[in-house]
Amino acid sequence: MGIMSCFSRKQIVALSFAALAIAVIAIAAISVCCSHHTYPRELVVADSLCETNPDSAEALLHRMPDSVLAAKPDRMYYDLLRIKASNNLYEPQKDSTIFRIVDFFERYGDKERLCQAYYYQGKYYVQHNDAPQALKCFQEALDMSDDNTPLAFKSKIYSQSGTIFxxxxxxxxxxxxxxxxxxxxxxxxxxxxxxxxxxxxxQIYRHLEKNDSCGILLNQAYTLSKGSDNIFLKRTIVLSLVSSYLAEDKVNEAYRLYSNNLMEVEEMIQSPTYASAVMIYDKLGKSDSVYKYCNKIMSVGTPSAKQLALENLIDYYSVKGDLGKVRLLLKKYKDMSDTVRVMNTSETVMQMHSLYNYNLRERENTRLKFEAKEKSFMFVLVAMALGLLCALMFYQRERGKKNYMRIKFMHEHLEQLYKSSCRQYKVSLDLKEKEIAGLMKK
Incomplete structure (x- = not known):
């Protein structure tokens, strides 16, 4: 006999109703959790503009009426879009608003908005030079993504993670x-x-000193950039190609690309462009051009570029025989070398510190994941054991009830038989007594 055979029909019906009620409650809870808040159309339009036209998106957000932001999810979405538009305009995050947004969407359960919030939280950590935390946020954004997540957004996360690594x-x-x-x-x-x-x-292959692979990829990138309206992108790729040619001592190829594409460049890439020009003209023996670009570097260059410029200016004035200028430049060169050395040391220490923290947190995350799995496994085992024990106790209880009812029924039946026998015996005894009395008379 199975366990169900121990239940009465009434108990089976009651259990069925209880199971049905639990199922209805679970379905209702899931429906509530999975239902999505409908965001105002104005916010959705602003979101669509953030990637293609962030200026218009930012202007639209500034004009957003308060009536549109009455609900808290709408206000959080609005704050997220402000950060998104600013990011696409290359503006840094001004405060820690993103943490409040992440906290809200974690509790609210909007997966799509939470995925975006994790990404911009990672950007916040990048801005504050916290590589391990930035990587953690980017990984959480990837973990939240699914088949419905736009590939363009996934591409940005992968690219940002690559830059940090x-x-x-x-x-x-x-x-x-x-x-x-x-x-x-x-x-x-x-x-x-x-x-x-x-x-x-x-760029990675250049660091790995695989110049052939580096050159192939840069030429492919240059070919793609020719069909684009993005002039700045084309110039950055050409600049990388020029550096690659110089590393391989292909001066003529470097000069051809430089003269055709980099005579005028944006301020952001002036320092490396002028440094490349100095190296090209130095190899070509054009000292006047070297002098010209060295002076440009002294105005707009980075400390490393200025160090290169000072080296060449010292050589230039030495050939000219201007010893006073050479002494002055030597002092500047010493000061600049000290600055570069301090910067390189600080950068190395920062990299080692970030790498140490990254490895430390990775080990800690691995340990915590293992402990969490272990605890989950133990919890499941304990829950199964308790469930089995409860089922066994329930079964024994119901079985005991049934045995008790059977024994009680047998006892009552025997008692009735005993009483019936007593009555029959009394009747029989009375008959015998009457029969004896009749015989005695006779």
Whole structure:
């Protein structure tokens, strides 16, 4: 006999109703959890403009009436879009609003908005030079993503992660991230971001001293950039190609690319462009051009570029025989060398510190995940054991009840038989007594 055979029909009906009620409550809870808040149309339109036209998105958000932001989810979405538009305008996050947004959407359960919030929280940590926390946020954004997450958004996460790994000199990890970003862009047919991706991967190969692979990728990126209206992207790729040619001592190729594309460049890339010009003209023996670009570097260059410029200016004035100028430049060169050394030392220490923290947190995360799995396994075992014990106790209780009822029924039946026998015996005895009395008379 099974356990169900121990239940009465009434008990089975009651259990069935209880199970049905639990199922209805569970379905209702799931429906409530999975239902999505409908955001105002104005916010949705602003979101669609953030990628293609962030200026218009920011203007639209500034004009957003308060009546649109009556509900808290709408206010949080609005704050997220403000950060998104600013990010696409290359503006840093002004405060820690993103933490409040992440906390809200974690509790509210909007998966799509939470995924975006994790990404911009990672950007906040990048801005504050906290590589381990930035990587953690980007990974959480990837974990939240699914088949409905736009590939362009996934590409951005992979690319940002790759840049962080590159800054920490983790070249294999950086290359893997850049490749995934490039795959997303290839599926989308986004030639601009594909060119970015090829340039970034070429940068890794340069660090790994694989010049052939670096050159192939840069030429592919240059070919893609020719069909784009993004002149700045084209110039950055050409600049990388020039550096690659100089590393291989292909001066004529470097000069051809430089003279055709980099005579006028944006302020952001003036320092490396002028440094490349100095090296090209120095190899070509054009001292006047070297002098010209060295002076430009002294106005706009980075400390490392200025160090290169001072080296060449010292050589230039030495040939001219201007010893006073040479002494002055030597002093500047010493001061600049000290500055560069301090910067390099600080950067190395920061990289080592970030890498140590990253490895430390990875080990801690691995340990915590293992402990969590262990605890989950033990919890499941204990729950199963308790459930089995409860079922066994319930079964024994019901079985005991049934045995008690059977014994009680037998006792009552025997008592009735005893009483019936007593009555029959008394009747029989009375008959016998009457029969004896009749015989005695006779």
């Amino acid at each position: 590159l800054d920490q000199n983790l070249f294999d990890e950086a290359l893997a991230m850049y490749r995934r970003s490039f795959q997303c862009d290839s599926i989308l047919g986004d030639t601009v971001n594909m060119a970015h991706g090829l340039r970034d991967m070429a």
